[in-house]
Amino acid sequence: MIFEQIIFYLFSAVLVTAAVGMVTVRNPVYAALCLILSFFTSAALWLLLEAEFLGIVLVLVYVGAVMVLFLFVIMMLDLNIDPLKEGFAKYAPVGFLVAGVIAVEMIMVLRSAPFQIATPRAPAPENNTEALGAILYTNYVYPFEIAAVILVVAIIAAIVLTLRRRPDSRKQDISEQVQVKREDRVRLVKMKSETKEQA
Incomplete structure (x- = not known):
């Protein structure tokens, strides 16, 4: 080896x-x-x-x-991963069954005729980056653009999930700040001045 x-x-x-x-x-x-x-x-x-x-x-x-x-x-x-822990053992047999079915399907596909190549392939080009770019931007340009759009949607969804409303978060209300009056924010308190005898 x-x-x-x-x-x-x-x-x-x-x-x-x-x-x-x-x-x-x-x-x-x-x-x-x-x-x-x-x-x-x-x-x-x-x-x-x-x-x-x-x-x-x-x-x-x-x-x-x-x-x-x-x-x-x-x-x-x-x-919160506590609900995930509760149902793990319950759905484990179904998961193993699905995994076994997928493994059998993959073996059947890999042993089919299109994957059994008897003749040697043509030698690969020296620069695989150039060959990949030529194929990607000619034959597969639409799937490439669709994948880019899906990634943008995933980024936007991640931002939306992160910025969800929370009850303990503080939010600034611009309209309330603009309409505020002096009486709402300032309170004048009258106190007697202190003298040396009182001190």
Whole structure:
């Protein structure tokens, strides 16, 4: 076994462990951290497959921006995870059944005829960034723009969820401040002046 295969199996094991931890851990912050670990290991696997641009974009965009946004929203919402803990054991058999069905479907798809390539493929271009850009902005330009719109909607939804009304928050009312009168804010109190004898 060569050194690249050892690294591949090592990162694959870490990726599978992080993915399982992401869907099984009960704390949403820990789940997001497991997702960050899975992103890093996926980027390392892409670097092993000589897809440098995809690996760098995965680290910069998803780990550096999207996951930071996820963690920000999770911590700002202050989620109550007690109801999630109550129904975990109740729905675990259904979850394992659905996971098994998805695994069987994936195996059937991967063993189908289109995935069994007998003839060798053409050599990949030397610059995979240029090839990816040419495909992305010609054949897949509309899905790319749709994905951009979906990300903008996700950012707006995160901001709306963060700025929800809270009963303990104080809000400034501009119309009330403009219409205020002196009698509403200032109270004159008359007091007798003190003399040396009283002191």
